[in-house]
Amino acid sequence: MRILVISDIHGNLPALEAVLEDATPFDALWCLGDAVGYGPDPAAVMARLTELVPEVWLAGNHDHAAVGLLDLDAFNADARQAVLWTARQLGEDARERLCALEPSALLVDRGITLVHGSPSHPLWEYITSASSATHGFACVGTPLCFFGHTHVPAVYQEEVDGAVRLTIDAEQPMSPDNARWLVNPGSVGQPRDGDPRASYAVFDPEAAVLTFHRVAYDIAAVQSRMLAAHLPSRLATRLDSGM
Numbered sequence: 640m641r642i643l644v645i646s647d648i649h650g651n652l653p654a655l656e657a658v659l660e661d662a663t664p665f666d667a668l669w670c671l672g673d674a675v676g677y678g679p680d681p682a683a684v685m686a687r688l689t690e691l692v693p694e695v696w697l698a699g700n701h702d703h704a705a706v707g708l709l710d711l712d713a714f715n716a717d718a719r720q721a722v723l724w725t726a727r728q729l730g731e732d733a734r735e736r737l738c739a740l741e742p743s744a745l746l747v748d749r750g751i752t753l754v755h756g757s758p759s760h761p762l763w764e765y766i767t768s769a770s771s772a773t774h775g776f777a778c779v780g781t782p783l784c785f786f787g788h789t790h791v792p793a794v795y796q797e798e799v800d801g802a803v804r805l806t807i808d809a810e811q812p813m814s815p816d817n818a819r820w821l822v823n824p825g826s827v828g829q830p831r832d833g834d835p836r837a838s839y840a841v842f843d844p845e846a847a848v849l850t851f852h853r854v855a856y857d858i859a860a861v862q863s864r865m866l867a868a869h870l871p872s873r874l875a876t877r878l879d880s881g882m
């Protein structure tokens with residue numbers, strides 16, 4: 640079984656399409672939030688995701704901000720400007736869908752938690768280090784937890800003795816028998832690990848293996864549409880560096 644795990648699309652339709660083409664065929668789709676915000680295609684990304692019927696579709700902080708469920712004071716100036724622009728692009732259907740999304744999900748029978756940010760603060764908190772992952776493990780009740788929000792692919796492994804270490808192998812065996820796992824597939828629409836290509840992961844629960852993937856898309860075309868829409872130029876230029 641192939642489960643496509645994506646996060647932080649951020650209104651970047653060409654990046655999403657490149658991922659879908661590269662990952663097909665897959666049996667299920669899990670989206671860990673921030674479908675919109677930053678990029679030029681929020682309405683089109685919402686329509687495309689809706690058509691794909693994700694098995695799991697979480698809310699991110701930008702998603703909730705775009706529909707007025709989160710205070711914009713917590714966003715920096717560029718992000719705030721992009722959220723306000725995004726809000727104006729969304730139709731009633733997309734708004735209703737975003738309002739209904741939750742920032743976490745629990746698949747009890749499969750022993751899997753999914754959050755946008757972290758297990759303790761699913762909408763906002765960042766897991767960026769072994770110490771923040773240790774706190775995350777303390778707040779999660781399943782052997783496996785997927786998260787997004789940082790835009791950096793990562794696997795944190797908690798050994799039976801409680802030690803937590805960061806790994807990022809392209810192919811990651813994840814047996815739930817001798818460890819617990821916190822996994823981030825990276826960002827589709829705005830990677831921040833220095834690799835500008837769209838990032839995603841494929842999870843095979845039967846084999847207990849996760850693979851990480853990167854795929855190129857037409858960044859220049861997305862940038863020119865962002866500038867034409869008068870989105871902050873820094874949000875466009877950062878797509879080149881993947882930072």
Ligand code: ZN
Pocket residue numbers: 647649673699701788789790
């Ligand atoms: Zn994000």
